[in-house]
Amino acid sequence: MIFALTIFVLAAFVGVEVVSKVSSTLHTPLMSGANAIHGIILVGAILVTAHSPAWIITVLGFLAVLLATINLVGGFVITDRMLEMFAAKKAPKRSDEVTAA
Numbered sequence: 001m002i003f004a005l006t007i008f009v010l011a012a013f014v015g016v017e018v019v020s021k022v023s024s025t026l027h028t029p030l031m032s033g034a035n036a037i038h039g040i041i042l043v044g045a046i047l048v049t050a051h052s053p054a055w056i057i058t059v060l061g062f063l064a065v066l067l068a069t070i071n072l073v074g075g076f077v078i079t080d081r082m083l084e085m086f087a088a089k090k091a092p093k094r095s096d097e098v099t100a101a
Helices: 002-020 024-050 055-086
Strands: none
16 A cells, blocks of 8 residues: 555656646647547446446446546647637727728
8 A cells, every 4th residue: 555655646746747847839739649548548438337247337437437528528628728829819900990881
């Protein structure tokens, strides 16, 4: 138990350091790759849940599907927001333009 907790804490520290060193121009491609991986995890969770022989596995599988879906949708929302930051901005309308009626 102590060994597993130690590995988890070290992995968390390494993950934070690696992600904090990524430049802002690489975040969007990394998020797209992570979304693809989360989609594969979601399909795996659905398959495991569909073939579960016991009710406890079905409940845990449903929880896995729910959490994977939230993770996948949230990743796409964040990626969309990040891509909006790089989109060309529209020129504002001038107030002195005359509109035809």
